[in-house]
Amino acid sequence: MKFFKVRSYFSRISVSKFLLCFFLFIFFGVLISFFYIVLTTHNNPIPDKAVQEKINNQKNIVLDASELYPVIVKGIIVPHTTEEIVKAVKENDYVSIGGGRNSMGGQTASEKAIQIDMRELNKIISFSTTTKEITVQAGIRWRDIQDFIDPYNLSVKIMQTYSNFTVGGSLSVNVHGRYIGLGPIILSVKGFTIVLADGSIVHATPEENSDIFYSAIGGMGGIGVITDVTLSLADNVNVERSPVLLTTVEYKDYFKNNVRNDSKVIFHNGDMYPPEFKYVRAVSWKETIKDQTTYNRLIPQRKDYWKERIAWVVMSEWPKGRWIREYIIDPILYFGDQPVHTRNYEASYDFAELEPESRDKSSYVLQEYFVPVEKFDEWVPKMKKVFNDNNVNVINVSIRHSLPDNGAKLAWARTESFAFVVYYKQGTSDKERAKVSNWTREMIDQVISVGGTYYLPYQLHASDDQFHSSYPQAIEYFEIKKQYDPADKFTNKLWEKYYSEDKLKYYKNRNSILRLASTTSEYFRPYDNACLSIPEWFIVYNSLEYSRALSNSTPSSFKYFSAIKEYWKEYSNVNSLLASSTNNNSDYVMVLRVIGISYSFELAVKGVYENTLGRLTEWLAQGKPVYEEKVAAQMNSDYGEFIYDYPWYDFPYGSYFKPLWSRSDDSNLTFGQYIRKIERLVFISLELEVKIAYSKLIAFFTHQKFGVQDDNIYAIISRDGGKNLELFSAPHYQPFTRALLSEMNDAIVYGNDFQVLDISGNKKITFSFLIPEGDASSDKIIELFRTKEGYFKNDINLITKERVHAEVEVINIFSVYKNLREQRLTIDHFYDY
Numbered sequence: 020m021k022f023f024k025v026r027s028y029f030s031r032i033s034v035s036k037f038l039l040c041f042f043l044f045i046f047f048g049v050l051i052s053f054f055y056i057v058l059t060t061h062n063n064p065i066p067d068k069a070v071q072e073k074i075n076n077q078k079n080i081v082l083d084a085s086e087l088y089p090v091i092v093k094g095i096i097v098p099h100t101t102e103e104i105v106k107a108v109k110e111n112d113y114v115s116i117g118g119g120r121n122s123m124g125g126q127t128a129s130e131k132a133i134q135i136d137m138r139e140l141n142k143i144i145s146f147s148t149t150t151k152e153i154t155v156q157a158g159i160r161w162r163d164i165q166d167f168i169d170p171y172n173l174s175v176k177i178m179q180t181y182s183n184f185t186v187g188g189s190l191s192v193n194v195h196g197r198y199i200g201l202g203p204i205i206l207s208v209k210g211f212t213i214v215l216a217d218g219s220i221v222h223a224t225p226e227e228n229s230d231i232f233y234s235a236i237g238g239m240g241g242i243g244v245i246t247d248v249t250l251s252l253a254d255n256v257n258v259e260r261s262p263v264l265l266t267t268v269e270y271k272d273y274f275k276n277n278v279r280n281d282s283k284v285i286f287h288n289g290d291m292y293p294p295e296f297k298y299v300r301a302v303s304w305k306e307t308i309k310d311q312t313t314y315n316r317l318i319p320q321r322k323d324y325w326k327e328r329i330a331w332v333v334m335s336e337w338p339k340g341r342w343i344r345e346y347i348i349d350p351i352l353y354f355g356d357q358p359v360h361t362r363n364y365e366a367s368y369d370f371a372e373l374e375p376e377s378r379d380k381s382s383y384v385l386q387e388y389f390v391p392v393e394k395f396d397e398w399v400p401k402m403k404k405v406f407n408d409n410n411v412n413v414i415n416v417s418i419r420h421s422l423p424d425n426g427a428k429l430a431w432a433r434t435e436s437f438a439f440v441v442y443y444k445q446g447t448s449d450k451e452r453a454k455v456s457n458w459t460r461e462m463i464d465q466v467i468s469v470g471g472t473y474y475l476p477y478q479l480h481a482s483d484d485q486f487h488s489s490y491p492q493a494i495e496y497f498e499i500k501k502q503y504d505p506a507d508k509f510t511n512k513l514w515e516k517y518y519s520e521d522k523l524k525y526y527k528n529r530n531s532i533l534r535l536a537s538t539t540s541e542y543f544r545p546y547d548n549a550c551l552s553i554p555e556w557f558i559v560y561n562s563l564e565y566s567r568a569l570s571n572s573t574p575s576s577f578k579y580f581s582a583i584k585e586y587w588k589e590y591s592n593v594n595s596l597l598a599s600s601t602n603n604n605s606d607y608v609m610v611l612r613v614i615g616i617s618y619s620f621e622l623a624v625k626g627v628y629e630n631t632l633g634r635l636t637e638w639l640a641q642g643k644p645v646y647e648e649k650v651a652a653q654m655n656s657d658y659g660e661f662i663y664d665y666p667w668y669d670f671p672y673g674s675y676f677k678p679l680w681s682r683s684d685d686s687n688l689t690f691g692q693y694i695r696k697i698e699r700l701v702f703i704s705l706e707l708e709v710k711i712a713y714s715k716l717i718a719f720f721t722h723q724k725f726g727v728q729d730d731n732i733y734a735i736i737s738r739d740g741g742k743n744l745e746l747f748s749a750p751h752y753q754p755f756t757r758a759l760l761s762e763m764n765d766a767i768v769y770g771n772d773f774q775v776l777d778i779s780g781n782k783k784i785t786f787s788f789l790i791p792e793g794d795a796s797s798d799k800i801i802e803l804f805r806t807k808e809g810y811f812k813n814d815i816n817l818i819t820k821e822r823v824h825a826e827v828e829v830i831n832i833f834s835v836y837k838n839l840r841e842q843r844l845t846i847d848h849f850y851d852y
């Protein structure tokens with residue numbers, strides 16, 4: 020009885036109390052571990068950056084915000100007046116300019132230059148509440164301006180999210196914030212004063228010295244030292260937060276319908292949740308007449324941001340950190356009554372909240388990509404793929420908006436754009452840096468592919484080509500720089516990388532050629548087309564083999580079914596190669612399917628026929644080909660050559676009726692040969708009829724779907740190692756291959772340093788060459804797959820037995836060609852998109 024009582028007691032508590040105890044146990048377990056981690060690893064105060072910077076300055080070490088690129092400069096000068104700047108500029112051969120030093124790739128320093136540290140030039144020069152304008156010295160920080168104008172209930176019109184940056188540094192980068200209906204800071208600049216390389220002091224506005232105005236803003240310290248700036252101000256209204264959780268696919272329309280044209284929205288950003296990027300939390304701050312929910316008008320400046328630091332560690336280091344942010348932290352943060360701030364409060368964040376305990380082993384880093392608004396849906400999967408393929412430790416991607424900037428020479432928003440601000444963590448080892456460099460270049464390629472741009476104040480990973488593709492007006496900027504700074508006095512790591520006399524000459528030439536190309540034809544062709552055209556070319560090669568079979572053997576000797584199998588193998592090969600492509604290739608894949616089905620049908624019918632009735636009449640004719648077979652062999656040989664150069668559906672099938680029906684060898688035929696003759700006449704005539712009808716149909720649909728294609732393929736080549744560039748063009752398909760091979764052949768004969776720099780806007784191309792079975796191929800190529808040659812029995816001409824399909828960087832084409840030539844191998848086709 021007692022025993023049962025005890026059991027019933029336990030069975031009563033087991034449901035409610037046991038579960039409660041269990042959850043309390045787990046809860047406290049997690050809490051204790053959390054505090055353990057916090058106390059053991061993250062309880063130190065933020066390192067005193069100012070103290071560290073003083074020590075560095077004494078050693079002439081300039082650090083950027085990421086601390087990844089320390090530069091030991093020639094000296095650091097801290098001017099307090101414009102005259103001191105003029106003196107420093109006149110006395111030194113090379114000068115770099117430092118604002119808050121928050122750029123992240125050495126944009127404020129160079130080993131060969133002194134740095135002018137602008138931060139002591141930080142006074143308010145004049146201010147007007149009537150015109151709502153302020154003139155400040157360029158080394159002043161936004162926060163100092165906010166402290167000054169807040170009592171007048173005015174706000175900075177455009178600035179970054181954080182308030183620590185200097186005005187000069189912000190102008191020089193042409194920064195943006197989270198403002199709606201605005202964009203780059205240039206839209207709020209009335210004018211500025213600048214010290215040029217010769218020491219002259221010049222005032223620039225959109226009307227006065229406009230070339231200086233539009234090149235120094237966004238000019239990354241390359242034109243001169245901006246000493247004071249006049250800015251428009253805005254009213255310091257109250258703003259209420261309004262968050263919405265959306266799927267990423269809903270975001271663009273939501274933005275267009277609810278944010279873009281709502282004049283009440285002052286700030287807006289969309290936070291994307293990595294690694295899935297499925298959701299965006301769209302956060303708008305709308306003008307309101309409601310009272311502030313905070314006591315302070317500006318965010319009080321704190322010494323310690325330990326809670327924020329822990330949150331960053333959780334998000335970037337904990338196994339489920341990003342999940343915790345998406346499903347626990349943010350829902351709690353955005354739940355319930357929404358705060359009302361002043362505009363100034365919402366613009367006065369301190370980026371000390373982002374500062375980690377140490378940047379020795381890893382660093383939090385920013386990157387930014389600008390994408391035309393209409394390309395949002397195309398861009399997001401591309402961005403996600405680069406991150407996920409490279410295991411990038413992305414903490415946040417924040418979406419901002421910008422109207423077009425039609426003025427700045429180095430404008431990052433040439434059209435209305437979304438900015439994708441990427442905040443991620445990276446290691447500081449050489450290996451980690453190299454990894455970041457690789458995926459950043461991949462990302463830049465992707466952003467260029469959607470007509471976008473990357474941002475200049477971050478790490479300098481972009482190649483020269485990527486820089487010029489992203490900033491097509493860089494040439495104009497460099498010309499202006501050359502005019503005002505002929506000795507290249509104003510320099511830093513950025514301009515050391517991308518600017519020199521030689522580079523200017525080269526890219527001027529290249530750009531004029533690109534301009535010529537894009538005005539004379541549809542220069543650009545999608546890269547994936549190269550790979551996608553491989554199965555089509557199998558049909559081309561195979562048609563030639565078929566014609567050889569007809570000329571040298573009998574129709575029944577051809578391996579019809581092996582050819583069908585091979586086509587579909589190639590079809591599946593290219594599909595798997597492009598499986599991870601983010602381009603929409605569905606139309607081309609559909610065309611390959613249609614072609615494949617009709618090709619397979621044709622071969623299957625022929626295969627069955629030639630091996631039954633055809634083989635019987637072959638036998639009756641005692642293996643001696645009749646006249647009609649010779650016509651068929653000729654037609655197939657003509658066809659095989661024709662389709663190397665032109666689309667197959669343009670082949671003049673009709674012109675073969677006449678020779679076919681001329682009945683030229685009617686006499687002296689045996690009975691069996693006569694039967695074969697009649698059978699061939701009927702069979703070949705039927706084949707012609709079907710092909711005429713089918714080719715007309717396909718030509719019609721192809722032109723409907725893809726239009727009539729431009730016949731030419733364009734490439735940028737050089738015959739002198741890249742010093743002088745030329746626009747090279749040749750007709751599409753095999754003529755392009757022939758022309759390029761002939762150029763390379765000539766280059767060998769004349770000893771030219773031949774280079775291909777670009778083909779149809781692409782840096783890579785797919786090509787094929789024939790080799791003996793099982794042989795190794797060439798270096799500098801990526802072998803994609805091989806196919807077997809030999810589709811009729813006893814082909815005596817067959818020497819090379821495998822066709823290698825490979826990818827090559829266009830810049831390496833010539834060396835690969837020479838390498839194959841040495842092995843007595845020839846390139847048989849460039850798949851010219």
Ligand SMILES: Cc1cc2nc3c(=O)[nH]c(=O)nc-3n(C[C@H](O)[C@H](O)[C@H](O)COP(=O)(O)OP(=O)(O)OC[C@H]3O[C@@H](n4cnc5c(N)ncnc54)[C@H](O)[C@@H]3O)c2cc1C
Nearest residue numbers: 118119120121122179180185187188191194195239240245
């Ligand atoms: C945490 C963080 C958040 C950021 N958020 C944003 C953001 O929301 N929006 C955005 O657009 N960017 C953002 N950035 C990038 C930042 O705005 C730029 O790096 C900006 O230049 C920093 O200002 P700075 O005063 O530190 O300039 P610096 O880094 O010191 O200088 C930047 C460039 O300006 C030049 N320069 C500086 N002063 C002058 C002058 N007086 N005359 C001529 N040239 C000068 C320098 O030579 C250098 O090339 C962010 C960066 C960080 C680190």
